[in-house]
Amino acid sequence: MKKLILGMIVCSAFMVSCGPKSVAVTGPKYSSSEQLAQGKTVFENSCNKCHKLPDPAKHDNNGWIKTLSRMAPKAKLSDDQHQMVYDYLISVNKK
Numbered sequence: 001m002k003k004l005i006l007g008m009i010v011c012s013a014f015m016v017s018c019g020p021k022s023v024a025v026t027g028p029k030y031s032s033s034e035q036l037a038q039g040k041t042v043f044e045n046s047c048n049k050c051h052k053l054p055d056p057a058k059h060d061n062n063g064w065i066k067t068l069s070r071m072a073p074k075a076k077l078s079d080d081q082h083q084m085v086y087d088y089l090i091s092v093n094k095k
């Protein structure tokens with residue numbers, strides 16, 4: 001019985017930490033040309049409001065995870081837009 005309760009606690013803690021609210025972009029997800037094109041559009045429309053559009057080659061795949069996690073909230077991107085912009089950037093950064 002103790003094991004069962006402990007298991008339930010561990011389980012629910014896991015579910016909270018992995019709930020839909022906390023999805024962050026940690027790697028590639030989309031690869032269809034349609035989604036990459038959408039990512040490009042979001043990038044071109046949302047990322048030049050405060051500064052010039054950055055060069056996608058500025059960062060490697062890991063670098064964009066970090067930079068986008070700071071910039072996506074500034075650009076008020078949804079999680080999905082954040083993901084599509086990331087996938088677009090790493091599809092063209094040639095790194």
Ligand code: HEC
Nearest residue numbers: 043046047048049050051054058067070071072074075085
């Ligand atoms: C609300 C304003 C704003 C928006 C929108 C915005 N940025 Fe930025 N960005 C900044 C500011 C301010 C800096 C400089 C300070 C810093 O680096 O945090 C910056 C710096 C950067 C840098 C240079 C620093 C680095 O880590 O290389 C890159 C690249 C960048 N932004 C990419 C983006 C991308 C991609 C988007 C679209 C998702 C975006 N930004 C949208 C304000 C914004």
